[in-house]
Amino acid sequence: MYSPVHFHDRPSPNHDARPGAVDMLVLHYTGMSSAAAALDRLCSPEAKVSAHYLIDEDGTVWRLVSEGRRAWHAGVSSWRGRRDINGASIGVELVNPGHGPDYRPFPEPQMAALETLARGIIARHPIPPRHVLGHSDVAPQRKIDPGELFDWQRLARAGIGLWPDFTTLPPPAADITELQRQLAEIGYETPPSGAEDAPTTAAISAFQRHFRASLCDGKADRETRRRIAALAAALRTS
Numbered sequence: 001m002y003s004p005v006h007f008h009d010r011p012s013p014n015h016d017a018r019p020g021a022v023d024m025l026v027l028h029y030t031g032m033s034s035a036a037a038a039l040d041r042l043c044s045p046e047a048k049v050s051a052h053y054l055i056d057e058d059g060t061v062w063r064l065v066s067e068g069r070r071a072w073h074a075g076v077s078s079w080r081g082r083r084d085i086n087g088a089s090i091g092v093e094l095v096n097p098g099h100g101p102d103y104r105p106f107p108e109p110q111m112a113a114l115e116t117l118a119r120g121i122i123a124r125h126p127i128p129p130r131h132v133l134g135h136s137d138v139a140p141q142r143k144i145d146p147g148e149l150f151d152w153q154r155l156a157r158a159g160i161g162l163w164p165d166f167t168t169l170p171p172p173a174a175d176i177t178e179l180q181r182q183l184a185e186i187g188y189e190t191p192p193s194g195a196e197d198a199p200t201t202a203a204i205s206a207f208q209r210h211f212r213a214s215l216c217d218g219k220a221d222r223e224t225r226r227r228i229a230a231l232a233a234a235l236r237t238s
């Protein structure tokens with residue numbers, strides 16, 4: 001079981017009514033140097049952005065928006081053909097400077113706080129493992145957060161999100177169209193154009209950041225293609 005999280009409340013005005021139930025969890029990094037700077041932005045009426053929670057590197061958790069309201073964290077996004085990701089999700093921001101010279105691993109107290117918080121969120125809402133996502137998964141052409149230094153495998157070990165068994169891998173997709181179909185089965189918006197177009201390259205990068213962090217170049221090498229096939233197959237039988 002999970003222990004309750006102690007929240008610091010810092011209400012943001014940037015939310016509106018939810019159109020329906022919550023069944024997704026979307027993780028972000030702030031891309032800012034400090035929690036204080038991120039809180040100012042996430043609570044600024046002019047910025048029109050927010051998240052439900054912000055977790056500092058020391059594990060401090062702020063609650064900005066009630067889970068019953070739609071926070072404005074994902075922007076233009078898509079997953080499994082759905083577009084109102086904000087309407088269906090809880091958004092969690094992790095303090096991290098983001099890609100650049102200071103991009104760094106998410107430290108232990110922050111990850112431990114996230115695990116506790118996420119367990120509670122999943123206990124309150126029916127969020128399937130395949131709906132625990134990064135911002136880059138739902139907006140691959142615009143976003144790269146939380147990025148390849150985020151430890152998705154650890155989170156899955158804690159019972160949050162998906163990490164398929166990659167020890168035995170199926171054959172890779174035969175061609176780009178099949179690869180696009182597999183990516184779309186997973187949830188990415190990759191129309192079967194048969195060409196290595198911008199949506200496909202972006203989805204491959206997003207998949208790599210999440211499921212093959214040692215290589216995030218947007219090029220589907222054999223290992224990446226086999227992991228995509230493995231995840232699509234695992235979801236088909238689950």
Ligand SMILES: [Zn+2]
Nearest residue numbers: 028029135145
């Ligand atoms: Zn984000």
